[in-house]
Amino acid sequence: MPQQTAPSSDAPRYVVGVDLGGTNIVVGVMPEDGSREIAMRSQPTRADLGADVVVDRICQMVEDAITIARAETGATREQFVGVGVGAPGPLDRGRGVVLIAPNLGWRDLPLRALIMDRVGLAATLDNDANCATLGEWWTGAARGARNVVGITIGTGIGGGLILDGRLYHGSSDMAGEIGHMTIDSNGRRCNCGNYGCLEAYASGPAIAERAREAINADEPSVLSSLVGGKLERITAQTVYEASEKGDPLAREVVRDTARFLGAGIANLLNTFNPDCVVIAGGVTQAGDALFEPLNAEVRRRAFRPVVEACRIVPGILPGSAGVVGAVATFLQQNQ
Known part of the structure; x- marks a missing residue:
């Protein structure tokens, strides 16, 4: 497993990292240190x-990244030792198969x-969220x-x-499916087929959908004017922008999102007693409007000793955490 400090090499080797998401594919190269x-x-x-x-598209992006990296570093093709891929799960890491990826519509893809x-x-x-977590840790x-x-x-x-300093996969590579913890047993239907999953309330599309529902219920908001009256164009980013402008509806959607996330994080703190929770993705653009009520909800729901032991922070590798972690998982699996 890559260490948080690593020695340099006179002849550096490089790994390509791929972060496959429901909306975007991000590819990059890192030296093994x-x-x-x-x-x-x-x-x-x-x-x-x-x-x-x-x-x-993934393979062409990998080839393009190698070409660009070679031009920048002067490395030979032989110095590129592999490709680490982070993909939505569930996965079978041993066989390298994506078992189910609801947001991609994939089943049993090798x-x-x-x-x-x-x-x-x-x-x-490896799982894309595992990679993002490992990237922020590394x-x-x-x-x-x-x-x-x-x-x-x-998405x-x-x-x-x-x-204890090691990525935990569980008995069948399913550990960490945080988005599919149930926070309301009679709640919204999730893409996974269950009801009341955290993802059905606090993912980007879910944030946008809750805003649209409120507008359709005749709650006043600037959101409609921001998208020219075409509500289908509302995204989570639109909601964050409206919240920053002081829009009451958008602010309430952000506060509700914080409460949903806070309830889920409190469960995780009580279960795992971590010293750090790192939140990555577009939702962090909401800033204090999200993190202040989120922390308040965690304090309200979790045991005091676990709250005091843990810092809850936004990721600092926007756009690249998954790639960094995919590189790290490649190095881990090939030591």
């Missing part, structure tokens, strides 16, 4: 075009083998922590667990 990020690029995932198109065959490099596969906001809970909020909500 984790000292810098090179050739970071992002493209829309376009899962609606099918798995073959997405895999083609993603690792497809990438290895097309780019001619060794590859590893070089980001959770650096120096021993027990970490990571939460990634985007869905993922999670990762680092216990």
Whole structure:
């Protein structure tokens, strides 16, 4: 497993990291000491075009990243030792298969083998939220922590667990599915088929949907004017922008999101007693408007000793935590 300090090498080796999300694919290169990020690029995932198109796009982005990194570093192709891939789960890491990815519409896709065959490099596969958590632990906001809970909020909500300094996968690679903890047993239907999942309330699309529902219930808001009256264009980002402008409806949506997240995080604190919870994704753009009520909800629900032992922080690797962690998981699995 990569350490939080690593020696440099006279002939550095490089790893390509891939962060596959429901909305975007991010690819970049890092030397194995984790000292810098090179050739970071992002493209829309376009899962609606099918798995073959997405895999083609990933492989082309990997090749492009290698080309750019070689030009920048002078490295040879042989110095690129592999590709670490973070993908939505559940996964079978041993076989390199994406078992179910609801936001991509995938089932039983042998993603690792497809990438290895097309780019001619060794590859590893891990959960995208595990990768983001490991990335923030290796070089980001959770650096120096021993027990970490990571939460990634985007198209869905993922999670990762680092216990006693090691990424924890569980008995069947399913540990850390934080987005699918039930916070309301009779609540909203989630894409996973369950009801009342945290993801159904606090993911990016869920935040936008709750705002649209409030507007359709005739609650006044500037949100409609921000999207030219086309409510389908409202995104979580639109809600954050309206909240910053002082819009009461948007502020209430952000406060409710904080309460939902706070309830989930309180459960995690009581269960794992971490010393750091790191939250990554677009929701962190809401700033204090999110984190102040979130921390208040955690204090209200969790035991005082676990609250006092833990810091809850936004990620500091926006756009790259998943790539950094994918590199780290490749190094971990190939030591």
